[in-house]
Amino acid sequence: MSLRLCILISLVPASIVNASQFHVQMENDVTFGEDGNYSNGMILGWESNTSLYKLQANANAHNWLLWLLPSQQNSQQAWGLKLSQRMWTPSEIKIEEVQPHDRPYAGILEVEQHTALYGIDVAQKNWFSLGIMGPASGTEQLQGSIHKILGASTPLGWQHQVENTVTIQFAYEIDYLLVRSSAPFNSQWELSSFNHNTLGNVRSDINLGLTLRWGDKP
Numbered sequence: 001m002s003l004r005l006c007i008l009i010s011l012v013p014a015s016i017v018n019a020s021q022f023h024v025q026m027e028n029d030v031t032f033g034e035d036g037n038y039s040n041g042m043i044l045g046w047e048s049n050t051s052l053y054k055l056q057a058n059a060n061a062h063n064w065l066l067w068l069l070p071s072q073q074n075s076q077q078a079w080g081l082k083l084s085q086r087m088w089t090p091s092e093i094k095i096e097e098v099q100p101h102d103r104p105y106a107g108i109l110e111v112e113q114h115t116a117l118y119g120i121d122v123a124q125k126n127w128f129s130l131g132i133m134g135p136a137s138g139t140e141q142l143q144g145s146i147h148k149i150l151g152a153s154t155p156l157g158w159q160h161q162v163e164n165t166v167t168i169q170f171a172y173e174i175d176y177l178l179v180r181s182s183a184p185f186n187s188q189w190e191l192s193s194f195n196h197n198t199l200g201n202v203r204s205d206i207n208l209g210l211t212l213r214w215g216d217k218p
Helices: 061-068 139-150
Strands: 005-011 021-028 037-047 076-089 106-118 122-133 165-183 187-200 205-216
Touching (some): 061 076, 061 122, 106 165
Antiparallel strands (some): 122 165
């Protein structure tokens, strides 16, 4: 198992509240000098400023995903876009032959749109993404260039990577506040339920859980 270095750069003017924002995220396991499983990711994202939720007044192309969220009055809405390129490699990249029981080389180039509704007690979010997995994602060329610059091992075996496949993913998430109460030292705590569902030909899963938060009163 390898750990990876994650750098997140958020380009948001500190003096602007609720402003739209861009962010650049770079992930790489260069910290430990080897590529195991999830190897590298480069993500460019944009998030709109929040505004009062009015579905009928905002039923247009850029936030069509709002139609798929249950109506939520007295909430704020937002939407965003993300472009990402990610890659996965076997545990050992110096071997050219396919290794039994190991992860194959794979790369994905993906465009994602999401919408969100933020309320006092309920927060909802959904995602829809289209992408291409395989040689057309350009990850083979990217990893080769990065390793050449860093002087790292030359990745072999990309000729065995996953074939070109169009990817489609949809996800829905809801965070529902169960209880919130004051606590000592001018603080408060809250307990909420969490549900995240993903459906697509890259990954499909259901996640359920509870979130306990404790901190200073706002």
